[in-house]
Amino acid sequence: MRCQKTKFILSKKVTYLNCAYMSPMLKKVEKAGVKGIKQKRKPYHITPIDFFKTSDLVKKRFSSIIDCKNHNRIAIIPSASYGLANVVNNISIKEKDEIILLDEQFPSNVYPWLNLKERSKAKLVFIKRPDTLVDSGKKWNEEILAAITNKTKVVAIGNIHWACGTLFDLIAIRKKTAEVGALLIIDGTQSIGALPLSIEKIQPDALICAGYKWLMGPYSIGVAYYGNYFDKGIPIEDNWINRRGSENFSGLINYSDKYGELASRYNVGEQSNFILLPMLLAGLNQIESWGVKNIQDYCKNLISEEIKKVNQKKYWIEKENYRANHLFGIKQLDNKINLIEKLKSKKISVSIRGDKIRVSPHVYNDKREIKKLFECLT
Numbered sequence: 001m002r003c004q005k006t007k008f009i010l011s012k013k014v015t016y017l018n019c020a021y022m023s024p025m026l027k028k029v030e031k032a033g034v035k036g037i038k039q040k041r042k043p044y045h046i047t048p049i050d051f052f053k054t055s056d057l058v059k060k061r062f063s064s065i066i067d068c069k070n071h072n073r074i075a076i077i078p079s080a081s082y083g084l085a086n087v088v089n090n091i092s093i094k095e096k097d098e099i100i101l102l103d104e105q106f107p108s109n110v111y112p113w114l115n116l117k118e119r120s121k122a123k124l125v126f127i128k129r130p131d132t133l134v135d136s137g138k139k140w141n142e143e144i145l146a147a148i149t150n151k152t153k154v155v156a157i158g159n160i161h162w163a164c165g166t167l168f169d170l171i172a173i174r175k176k177t178a179e180v181g182a183l184l185i186i187d188g189t190q191s192i193g194a195l196p197l198s199i200e201k202i203q204p205d206a207l208i209c210a211g212y213k214w215l216m217g218p219y220s221i222g223v224a225y226y227g228n229y230f231d232k233g234i235p236i237e238d239n240w241i242n243r244r245g246s247e248n249f250s251g252l253i254n255y256s257d258k259y260g261e262l263a264s265r266y267n268v269g270e271q272s273n274f275i276l277l278p279m280l281l282a283g284l285n286q287i288e289s290w291g292v293k294n295i296q297d298y299c300k301n302l303i304s305e306e307i308k309k310v311n312q313k314k315y316w317i318e319k320e321n322y323r324a325n326h327l328f329g330i331k332q333l334d335n336k337i338n339l340i341e342k343l344k345s346k347k348i349s350v351s352i353r354g355d356k357i358r359v360s361p362h363v364y365n366d367k368r369e370i371k372k373l374f375e376c377l378t
Helices: 025-037 050-065 080-088 111-120 138-146 170-180 261-266 277-289 292-308 339-345 367-375
Strands: 074-077 098-102 125-129 152-158 183-187 206-210 222-226 326-331 351-354 356-359
Touching: 025 277, 050 222, 074 080, 074 261, 080 111, 080 183, 080 206, 080 222, 098 261, 111 125, 125 138, 125 183, 125 367, 138 152, 138 170, 152 170, 152 206, 170 183, 222 261, 277 292, 292 367, 339 356
Parallel strands: 098 125, 098 152, 152 183, 183 206
Antiparallel strands: 074 222, 206 222, 326 356, 351 356
């Protein structure tokens, strides 16, 4: 794959290595948004079928990206926290049951579980990153697996750690959770769209994704996969469009006590958003065209040689076999240079998350930009 910078409108004065913060907007996505705004000028052209057509296409495209055979298992959500709220609202859990989370996880994947803990008197078990930086990713994965016991009812985890890019072995974790009858809930916001994941292989109980990062979509819309466990759940909101028969506008007053098929019950009200939904679809279409594996391989090709040159006495970066290539953290081991200020002065956009500098390149970056970043480390 070649650099795809021409598909974006990016300033030549800024080196944007911050897709984990927010993806820049593809020209195609912007065009879809403008078209949606113009469509609203003439609402008499918006037909009842338009309320469902684009959302159905989004579900099908997202299903293809995550290797899910049934697009009816996908729901349209406004945010990752909304998708997780539907999960937490439908989990049966009791006092002393254990919920496993990662330490320093993104807040949206912590607060819902804290609330559930208060309601149920269950126990939250936070798995901390090992104190040592040597084989840190390997040991962290081992500690997660060791923590899963017959008391475990839920493991809520990302495919990677959102701040440093450490990879988690979801297949091994799924196997262990299945052995003890625990649910596996994945926050895919920082991986889906840039790192391959197969629903068919992992069989998680839920996968929640915001749309404005690696899915190349706009803010305030996302997608979620819900497995068998949630087929008869109660959604956090009752709206007309997640009820069976909602396609028949003339019959909407024939109130139904039945929800739409499978994950349709978890669709947000106004899921048909005529501006945001076409934008998300345009982003998903582009990802499908590029190929998720190709995106990951492109990022690997960008960073691999430069990371090998890093002075390991001054900086720590997770080892390659336990790290994503589209997102990684740099931990400064000495304070001889003000790295953050140096990056700012060079107009290199990254994020500070905890004690690490989070770097997240994409296909709009080239090796010259990556070299510019790593030159700041010397």
